[in-house]
Amino acid sequence: MQIVGIIVDGEEILVIDANKGEHRVTKPDELWALVRRLSGDETLPALRVTKRPRTELDREEIDDAMAR
Numbered sequence: 001m002q003i004v005g006i007i008v009d010g011e012e013i014l015v016i017d018a019n020k021g022e023h024r025v026t027k028p029d030e031l032w033a034l035v036r037r038l039s040g041d042e043t044l045p046a047l048r049v050t051k052r053p054r055t056e057l058d059r060e061e062i063d064d065a066m067a068r
Helices: 028-039 056-067
Strands: 003-009 012-017 021-025
Touching: 003 028, 003 056, 012 028, 021 028
Parallel strands: none
Antiparallel strands: 003 012, 012 021
16 A cells, blocks of 8 residues: 545545545545455544645645656
8 A cells, every 4th residue: 555645525535546546435434444444454444535626736645656
């Protein structure tokens, strides 16, 4: 697992994993479950999500990180 981005866009949460691609969830508890499943570690503590407007620059940064 290599999460390179978590984007909140309205009601949708987009999690971008460099190895397993994009995953979309709609509820915070689904986000935690997804991160735990991707990592294979069910004991991970809850994460904090910071909301900010999505920009085209965000997408470019994520694409660059996934290319590494």
